[in-house]
Amino acid sequence: xxxxxxxxxxxxxxxxxxxxxxxxxxxxxxxxxxxxxxxxxxxxxxxxxxxxxxxxxxxxxxxxxxxxxxxxxxxxxxxxxxxxxxxxxxxxxxxxxxxxxxxxxxxxxxxxxxxxxxxxxxxxxxxxxxxxxxxxxxxxxxxxxxxxxxxxxxxxxxxxxxxxxxxxxxxxxxxxxxxxxxxxxxxxxxxxxxxxxxxxxxxxxxxxxxxxxxxxxxxxxxxxxxxxxxxxxxxxxxxxxxxxxxxxxxxxxxxxxxxxxxxxxxxxxxxxxxxxxxxxxxxxxxxxxxxxxxxxxxxxxxxxxxxxxxxxxxxxxxxxxxxxxxxxxxxxxxxxxxxxxx
Amino acid sequence: xxxxxxxxxxxxxxxxxxxxxxxxxxxxxxxxxxxxxxxxxxxxxxxxxxxxxxxxxxxxxxxxxxxxxxxxxxxxxxxxxxxxxxxxxxxxxxxxxxxxxxxxxxxxxxxxxxxxxxxxxxxxxxxxxxxxxxxxxxxxxxxxxxxxxxxxxxxxxxxxxxxxxxxxxxxxxxxxxxxxxxxxxxxxxxxxxxxxxxxxxxxxxxxxxxxxxxxxxxxxxxxxxxxxxxxxxxxxxxxxxxxxxxxxxxxxxxxxxxxxxxxxxxxxxxxxxxxxxxxxxxxxxxxxxxxxxxxxxxxxxxxxxxxxxxxxxxxxxxxxxxxxxxxxxxxxxxxxxxxxxxxxxxxxxxxxxxxxxxxxxxxxxxxxxxxxxxxxxxxxxxxxxxxxxxxxxxxxxxxxxxxxxxxxxxxxxxxxxxxxxxxxxxxxxxxxxxxxxxxxxxxxxxxx
Numbered sequence: 001x002x003x004x005x006x007x008x009x010x011x012x013x014x015x016x017x018x019x020x021x022x023x024x025x026x027x028x029x030x031x032x033x034x035x036x037x038x039x040x041x042x043x044x045x046x047x048x049x050x051x052x053x054x055x056x057x058x059x060x061x062x063x064x065x066x067x068x069x070x071x072x073x074x075x076x077x078x079x080x081x082x083x084x085x086x087x088x089x090x091x092x093x094x095x096x097x098x099x100x101x102x103x104x105x106x107x108x109x110x111x112x113x114x115x116x117x118x119x120x121x122x123x124x125x126x127x128x129x130x131x132x133x134x135x136x137x138x139x140x141x142x143x144x145x146x147x148x149x150x151x152x153x154x155x156x157x158x159x160x161x162x163x164x165x166x167x168x169x170x171x172x173x174x175x176x177x178x179x180x181x182x183x184x185x186x187x188x189x190x191x192x193x194x195x196x197x198x199x200x201x202x203x204x205x206x207x208x209x210x211x212x213x214x215x216x217x218x219x220x221x222x223x224x225x226x227x228x229x230x231x232x233x234x235x236x237x238x239x240x241x242x243x244x245x246x247x248x249x250x251x252x253x254x255x256x257x258x259x260x261x262x263x264x265x266x267x268x269x270x271x272x273x274x275x276x277x278x279x280x281x282x283x284x285x286x287x288x289x290x291x292x293x294x295x296x297x298x299x300x301x302x303x304x305x306x307x308x309x310x311x312x313x314x315x316x317x318x319x320x321x322x323x324x325x326x327x328x329x330x331x332x333x334x335x336x337x338x339x340x341x342x
Numbered sequence: 343x344x345x346x347x348x349x350x351x352x353x354x355x356x357x358x359x360x361x362x363x364x365x366x367x368x369x370x371x372x373x374x375x376x377x378x379x380x381x382x383x384x385x386x387x388x389x390x391x392x393x394x395x396x397x398x399x400x401x402x403x404x405x406x407x408x409x410x411x412x413x414x415x416x417x418x419x420x421x422x423x424x425x426x427x428x429x430x431x432x433x434x435x436x437x438x439x440x441x442x443x444x445x446x447x448x449x450x451x452x453x454x455x456x457x458x459x460x461x462x463x464x465x466x467x468x469x470x471x472x473x474x475x476x477x478x479x480x481x482x483x484x485x486x487x488x489x490x491x492x493x494x495x496x497x498x499x500x501x502x503x504x505x506x507x508x509x510x511x512x513x514x515x516x517x518x519x520x521x522x523x524x525x526x527x528x529x530x531x532x533x534x535x536x537x538x539x540x541x542x543x544x545x546x547x548x549x550x551x552x553x554x555x556x557x558x559x560x561x562x563x564x565x566x567x568x569x570x571x572x573x574x575x576x577x578x579x580x581x582x583x584x585x586x587x588x589x590x591x592x593x594x595x596x597x598x599x600x601x602x603x604x605x606x607x608x609x610x611x612x613x614x615x616x617x618x619x620x621x622x623x624x625x626x627x628x629x630x631x632x633x634x635x636x637x638x639x640x641x642x643x644x645x646x647x648x649x650x651x652x653x654x655x656x657x658x659x660x661x662x663x664x665x666x667x668x669x670x671x672x673x674x675x676x677x678x679x680x681x682x683x684x685x686x687x688x689x690x691x692x693x694x695x696x697x698x699x700x701x702x703x704x705x706x707x708x709x710x711x712x713x714x715x716x717x718x719x720x721x722x723x724x725x726x727x728x729x730x731x732x733x734x735x736x737x738x739x740x741x742x743x744x745x746x747x748x749x750x751x752x753x754x755x756x757x758x759x760x761x762x763x764x765x766x767x768x769x770x771x772x773x774x775x776x777x778x779x780x781x782x783x784x785x786x787x788x789x790x
Contacts, residue, residue, distance in 0.1 A: 006593040014587055071664060071672070072679020154403035156613045158650035168623035180628075181597050185621040188589075257621070258586055259613055259648060263401065267586050302590035304577060314590070315582050 002172060002181045007299040009171075013188040013257070015295025016195030020250035021268055022275040022287040023202060024243035030219045030282040031239045034122055035130050037137040039247055040269030041144040045113060046106050046248025047260035048148055051157050053102035057095050061085045097162045099256055106252045107245055114244025118237050141265065149262040156259035161187040187256050194253050198246060199288055205242075206284070215239055219282065274322045280335025290333055294318050381711045382497040382789025383473045390445040390710060392417075392697070393474030395465050395489060396503065398453040401584075401610050402481040405644055405689045409479055409503055410451065411682055412690035416697035419677070420447050427677035428698060431670040431726035436705040443704060454480055458488035465489050469496050475710045476501060478696055481609075481689060483507030483556040490519035497789020499712045501696040504661075504689040506608075506640055507556040508563065511740035512779025517786040518712055520719055520739045522699065523692045526556070527774055529639050529659040530563035532745040532767035534571055536657060541602065541635050543572035548600035550591055550615060552607050553580040560606045564639050568604075576600040581611070588615040592622050601629040603636045612638060613648040620652040641748055644687050646760040653750030653760060660746045662691040662728050663763055671728040685758050695727045699734070713786040730769065737776035739783065745772050 021043055028036045060079035068076035083091030094101060121140065125133045160166065165186035172182030206212035218225045218232045225232050251260070258264065275294055279286030300306060301317035313320075325332065385391070394413045397406035418424045422439035429437055441447055450472040452464025461480065468474040477493050478501035480486045486505035493500035494516040502510060502521040506529070511521050547568055551561040557580070565575055576598045581591050592615070595603055603624055607615050619625070619636055627634035641658035664675045664685035674694060678686040686694070703718040704710050720736035729743035747765040754760050 003594065003597055006596070007590060010589045010593055014589070070679060071685060072676045074679070074683075149399075149403065154399075154401060155644060156610055156648045158613070158617065158648060158652070160650065166621075167626075168621065183596055183623050183627075185623070187621065257618070259617060259650075261401075261610060264586070267584065299590040304579060304594055307579075 002177050003303065003305075004300075005171075005175075006182055006184070007303060008296060009182075009184050009188070011296030011299035012292060013192050013195075013295075014298065015292035016192050017250055017254055017268065017291075018272055018275045018295050019288045019291025020195055020198060021247055021272040022279065022291050023199060023284060024246045025272055025276050026279070026282060026284050026287040027202075027239055027243040027246075029276070030284070031215060031236045032118075032122065032126065034125065035133050035137070036122070037134050037269065038117070038141040038144065039137075039243075040265030040267075040272065041141040042110065042113065042244045042247035042265070043251040043254075043268055044145060044148065044260065044262065044265030046110060046251025047255050047264060048152065048251075049106035049109050049248060050099050050102040050159055050252045050255045051152065051260055053105045054095075054098040054159060057081065057083050057098055099159055099161060099252065103249060103252055106248045110245040110248030111241045113248075114241030115237065117244070118240040122240065123233075123237075141269070145262045145265065152262065154262060156261040158259040159255035161190075161256035165190055191253050191257065195250070198249060202242075202246060203284070211235065211238075271318060274318050278322050278325050278332055280332030282336055283332065283334040286332055286334030293333075294321065297321060380788070380790065381713075383469065383475045385445055385473075385475060385710060388445055389448045390442060391472055391474050392447060392449045392700075393452060393465065393468035393472065393477040394449050394479050394693075395452040395454050395461060395468065395477050396479040396693075397456045397481050397485075398451070400454075400456045402456045405481045405504065405609075405642070405687065406454070406479075408644065408687045408690040409481070409693040412678070412686060412694035413449065413479070413697055415678060415681055416694045416701075417447050417449055420698070420701045424681070425677055426673075428670050428674050428694070428727055431673050432698060432702070433725040434702050434706070436702050437698070442701045443708060443710065447701065450474060454482075454485050454489075456482050456485060458484050461485040461489050462492045465492055466496070469493075469498055474498065476700055478700070479503040479693060480505060483510055483559070484554060486510050486521075487514045487555070490514070490516050494518045494784070494787055497712060497787040499700065499715060501700050503693050503696070505556075507559040508779045509555055509559060509781075511738045511781075513781040515738050515740075515781045515783055517716065517739075517783045520696075520699075520716070520734065522696050522734075522741045524659075524661050524743075524745050524772070525740070526560040526563035526639070527779065528745050528772040529560065530567035531772045531774070532659050532747050532765075533564070533637070533639060533657065534567035535767075535771075536747045536765050537568065537637065538571050540657065541632070545572075545602050545632070545635075546574045546576050546598075546600045546630070547602040547604050547637075548576045548595045548598050549578035549604045549606055550588070550595075551578060551580050552583055552611055554583055556608065557606045560639055561604075564604055564606070564637075573602070581607070581615070584611065586614060588618050589622070591615075592619050592624070595619075595624065596622070596627075599629070601632050601634055603634070605636065605638050607638075608640055608642070609645060610648075612640075612645050616649045616656070617652050625652075625655070641761060642688060643758065643761055644689070646750065647757060654752050656750045657764070658748055660748050660761070661688045663688065663746055663748060663761060664691075664758070665761075665763060666728060666746075668726075668728060668730070670726040674728060691728060698727070699724075712788050716786050730766075732769070735776060737783075738779070738781070742769050742773050744769050 025039050058081050063078045065076045065078050168183045168185045171184050173179045275290045279290030302314040396409040419427045419429050450468050452468050454461035465477045476499045480503040483505045486502045490500045500519040508525050508527050549561050551557040605615050624634050636656050638658040641660045646653045703715050707714045707718040719734050722734045725731045732743035734741050745767045746763050748761040749764045751762045
């Protein structure tokens with residue numbers, strides 16, 4: 001029971017990341033009809049917003065120690081971050097909370113990136129074949145990750161969670177299990193809550209605002225909405241930018257879980273596309289449900305008891321589920337009729 | 343001239359084909375090195391070309407960049423530029439800082455991408471197109487084994503870079519291949535006594551292992567030595583390479599009864615699995631009345647930097663570390679630090695040493711001929727290269743030298759100061775019989 005509970009928790013936070021990326025992918029596909037293979041790169045760019053913000057805060061005041069030298073004979077440099085040198089405890093606090101605070105940087109940056117991507121490139125491919133869209137967005141993803149690699153290098157760059165949420169909670173003890181058997185990191189709980197809040201915010205925005213209503217109408221019938229005199233193109237540009245922000249924020253908050261590197265977007269992209277297909281192309285609730293479902297299944301498939309019966313199942317479970325669901329429900333769990341069928 | 347074409351028939355096509363083939367082959371018959379030289383890519387001018395095959399893209403690009411820096415520094419020193427680095431401390435004095443065998447050393451580079459097929463393609467290009475007489479470098483055992491095999495078939499020497507699997511000089515060893523870096527067998531032999539002192543003999547280990555040749559090799563060696571001193575193994579779980587999130591593999595450790603987690607991971611996998619193991623509270627956990635321990639059998643300073651504070655207090659082994667105080671290490675760190683502004687990694691060290699050893703062997707042999715040069719390396723004893731007295735064993739082309747056991751530093755003084763050396767395990771303790779790891783060197787190949 002304790003093992004099952006642990007794997008369920010693991011699946012939920014992983015599923016949270018899948019759901020956030022798949023949500024953005026579905027928004028873009030549902031509104032613009034574009035298959036965006038650069039969406040994983042947006043997740044990666046968000047993570048590097050956190051890295052950049054931390055690097056900015058860590059800019060150091062360099063003083064020379066006249067009495068000491070390095071192992072290679074140059075004078076020893078003493079480095080103190082400017083924010084700590086000039087802002088004391090408050091500077092230390094900002095450094096400590098650099099990951100959550102970097103959300104404030106990530107939102108405008110990702111909005112801008114989304115806007116430039118859509119206006120500068122994607123809009124030229126609205127009426128092209130999906131294969132063209134895939135090729136151009138995949139190429140863009142490679143360009144973005146190579147730019148990040150040239151700036152930050154290829155090694156992962158660790159980002160610490162704030163000190164107050166760095167440890168792990170003994171959930172088992174609270175639920176009546178033996179102490180220490182169900183332990184779960186605080187930051188993963190924060191991530192799960194954050195993912196739920198973002199998903200709820202996106203749904204509320206689409207459901208309860210006039211803007212959201214027009215977007216939903218556009219997703220259902222783009223031409224009719226256009227005939228009503230609404231500039232649907234402009235709204236879709238904003239939707240693309242919002243999807244970029246959602247992916248970016250998912251990346252920012254994931255950095256303490258997975259030290260970011262230039263390739264992390266690609267690692268998530270393929271799985272997120274499977275999530276979108278399983279959930280149903282163009283279905284936002286489907287994307288979220290499939291994200292959590294596949295995250296949880298992936299965790300359970302990694303249990304030693306399961307692998308003892310089906311060796312290697314942890315590496316194929318997601319694709320296996322996708323095959324089964326597409327055979328049984330070709331439109332995915334919550335897919336709509338007519339999407340990608342013409 | 344008649345404008346009427348003669349009809350084509352089978353005979354005329356055959357005749358034209360034979361004449362065309364002969365015409366095309368004529369220049370190469372008279373210029374081919376196969377006819378003019380005693381071995382493949384014999385240098386005929388004033389320069390000799392070496393091929394540095396390192397990961398310039400992909401997950402190990404930073405390590406590859408450090409390897410390339412080391413090779414460039416080695417070339418400088420061999421050609422008599424700079425302060426000479428380890429040439430000043432190297433026990434062999436054959437190299438005089440004026441190139442090798444009267445020729446200036448130049449180089450070409452290739453990108454392994456840490457993919458066997460890409461690494462073989464770039465090595466092949468350097469041998470066939472650029473005339474490289476030796477190939478060296480790499481950051482992966484899979485790549486090293488693939489390129490070593492190619493060099494054997496082509497007939498050039500392969501001086502392995504960072505490769506830690508037993509197989510490189512075990513079951514996959516080749517007569518044309520040589521390794522300076524240590525292997526998992528030596529890691530196990532060096533680590534076990536230190537782990538015994540630190541954690542006792544009544545321990546239960548849980549292995550998470552990268553699912554490829556190096557991971558299997560390391561898991562086997564660590565199990566062999568820890569079980570030999572009384573530890574039990576609760577489970578050994580294979581994880582896919584580049585899994586990213588290891589939480590689903592780490593959580594079963596909590597209820598397994600194990601009190602030691604052995605992470606047979608390298609590179610990004612090591613950074614991620616160690617970070618997540620610490621996040622799940624394993625480093626601060628108590629099991630069976632003992633403090634839980636995490637062990638990372640192969641440490642790299644570059645990777646330890648990636649794991650940040652999570653490496654504190656965690657044991658592992660390494661081939662070399664820049665804080666060593668022998669004269670050879672100090673000379674290399676000084677040269678490298680002054681050139682690039684930071685200390686070299688273990689990958690840089692092994693590549694630098696391999697380049698010097700190759701050049702020295704060529705100078706002593708008086709030729710770049712692979713078989714003669716290989717014979718000069720076989721059984722070669724040397725010192726002053728940072729690991730104490732070292733032997734290039736003739737039977738398997740594996741270097742035997744002291745091995746370092748290190749621990750993540752509690753109070754690092756800089757971003758480079760993340761590991762501390764807790765023991766220098768003497769060479770005698772990590773030596774093993776030449777036939778232990780199997781394989782057959784086969785015959786040396788000069789490429790003609």
